[in-house]
Amino acid sequence: MSFSQFYKNVELISELVAHVKNRINNQAEIRIWDAGCGMCQSTYTMAILLAESIGLQSYSDKITIIATDIDELRTFKSSAEKGIYPKNNLLNIPEAILDKYFSENNAHYQVSEIIRSKVQFKRHDLLTFKSVGTDFDAIICSNVMHHFSQIEQFKVLDMFTSSLKPGAMIFRI
Secondary structure, eight states: OOOOSTTSSHHHHHHHHHHHHHHHTTOSOEEEEEETOTTSHHHHHHHHHHHHHHOHHHHHHHEEEEEEEOOTTSOHHHHHHHTEEEGGGOTTSOHHHHHHHEEEETTEEEEOHHHHTTEEEEEOOGGGOOOSOSOEEEEEEOSOGGGSOHHHHHHHHHHHHHTEEEEEEEEOO
16 A cells, blocks of 8 residues: 555544554653654654644644655655655645645745654664664554565564553554
């Protein structure tokens, strides 16, 4: 499944948002790991849906998203941090959301600072079987596992499981 555009698979991402919303009142911080995030269109889609669901203040105060990718070309981190995308990546976004969370710049749009500020980008190879952290409330793994052997998939899932808080979930979007 490719995430070359924003707002793909919104129904599945909305399940994660509902999970986070159920946990947010009982916790000082919500930590989410987007493992294998590519160019982060799905990461930012999730962040926007979270901000819409829980409000910008709660999003700003409580959400931390760690977005990782193997980034063999070593370009994703700088591109994703800037949050600048061509217009054709944003065709699925409702106009009200586009106006609220993006600024237009010639043939590109940039994700708003409030959304970008809560996303940390890291280069990470899942096949090291080492986590980027602990105590995650949710881990998202999209368009990655099919690249791995069955044994590697089990090891990655074991790493994910050991990185979760009790009651947290892994989402394969």
